[in-house]
Amino acid sequence: MPLSDEKCNICPRECGVDRSRSRGFCKVKCGNDAVIISKAMLHFGEEPVISGTRGSGAVFFGGCNLGCVFCQNYKISSGGIGKEISLGQLGDIFLRLQDKGAHNINLVTGTHFVPQIAHALKKVKPRLEIPVVFNCGGYEKTDSLKMLEGLVDIYLPDIKYYDNTLAEKYSGAKNYFETATAALEEMLRQRGKYIIQNDLMKSGVIVRHLILPNCYKDSIRIFTALERYREYILISLMRQYFPSGKAADYPEINRRLTTFEYRKAADYCADLGFKGFTQEKGCDNVEMTPDFDHGNIIEI
Numbered sequence: 001m002p003l004s005d006e007k008c009n010i011c012p013r014e015c016g017v018d019r020s021r022s023r024g025f026c027k028v029k030c031g032n033d034a035v036i037i038s039k040a041m042l043h044f045g046e047e048p049v050i051s052g053t054r055g056s057g058a059v060f061f062g063g064c065n066l067g068c069v070f071c072q073n074y075k076i077s078s079g080g081i082g083k084e085i086s087l088g089q090l091g092d093i094f095l096r097l098q099d100k101g102a103h104n105i106n107l108v109t110g111t112h113f114v115p116q117i118a119h120a121l122k123k124v125k126p127r128l129e130i131p132v133v134f135n136c137g138g139y140e141k142t143d144s145l146k147m148l149e150g151l152v153d154i155y156l157p158d159i160k161y162y163d164n165t166l167a168e169k170y171s172g173a174k175n176y177f178e179t180a181t182a183a184l185e186e187m188l189r190q191r192g193k194y195i196i197q198n199d200l201m202k203s204g205v206i207v208r209h210l211i212l213p214n215c216y217k218d219s220i221r222i223f224t225a226l227e228r229y230r231e232y233i234l235i236s237l238m239r240q241y242f243p244s245g246k247a248a249d250y251p252e253i254n255r256r257l258t259t260f261e262y263r264k265a266a267d268y269c270a271d272l273g274f275k276g277f278t279q280e281k282g283c284d285n286v287e288m289t290p291d292f293d294h295g296n297i298i299e300i
């Protein structure tokens with residue numbers, strides 16, 4: 001997938017559009033040698049092994065190839081907020097985040113910019129002394145992920161659904177679980193078992209999962225299916241769901257998670273012997289989401 005490819009097939013949507021002229025599902029319209037970013041900042045809201053004490057160097061990309069109806073970051077995923085920058089500027093942001101003390105470079109929702117991210121990383125990777133995190137929705141092609149081999153140290157896929165009817169309903173994504181499982185296999189092929197040194201993640205895969213209202217049984221099916229990777233991955237179980245985006249149009253998910261739902265999923269995950277992270281009650285607070293409306297896009 002060269003940068004000059006006029007038909008975008010970067011992700012499983014395979015829209016086949018020229019994004020310099022029109023928008024595909026991810027809603028991005030920009031030059032093939034550019035990206036849209038919505039925020040670059042030190043971020044303290046990730047897992048402790050990612051945020052550490054000095055923060056994760058997060059770069060939030062504009063647009064998204066999943067478009068979940070309940071998106072917690074819908075202001076940027078819908079393509080409304082963002083700035084087009086060159087790949088040279090993107091590399092400079094990575095280096096500035098490192099200079100500011102970031103424990104890692106955290107590429108948030110960059111699936112639709114994989115070739116551009118790989119290009120920028122190749123230029124600056126020799127000067128980066130911190131790991132690079134690819135923080136994504138699990139809806140990636142394995143061929144795209146191969147472009148990141150040797151450039152990304154930590155994969156953070158958010159595996160959202162086991163039941164593909166849920167994936168189609170809430171994210172309009174076909175074959176979601178099979179696609180996410182193939183992506184996870186590729187991530188593990190590249191990085192192997194997780195490595196943590198001095199309380200910070202250096203390499204490997206953390207699988208995130210956001211439990212949805214009325215869907216804890218689907219969460220349980222995900223953990224059952226992932227059990228065969230238990231020795232190699234960490235699980236981050238998120239309870240921060242709050243109705244956002246278009247969730248009001250779906251009454252069954254138009255509420256916060258109950259403690260019963262969270263405990264059912266969390267206890268099952270623990271019973272299977274997974275290691276990883278859970279979230280405390282009270283994290284389902286809209287104020288935990290970065291403010292994309294105010295301040296500079298590049299806050300470093």
Ligand code: SF4
Pocket residue numbers: 008009010011012013014015016017019023024025026027064065111112113
């Ligand atoms: S990256 Fe965007 S335009 Fe390209 S295939 Fe995916 S959704 Fe479509």
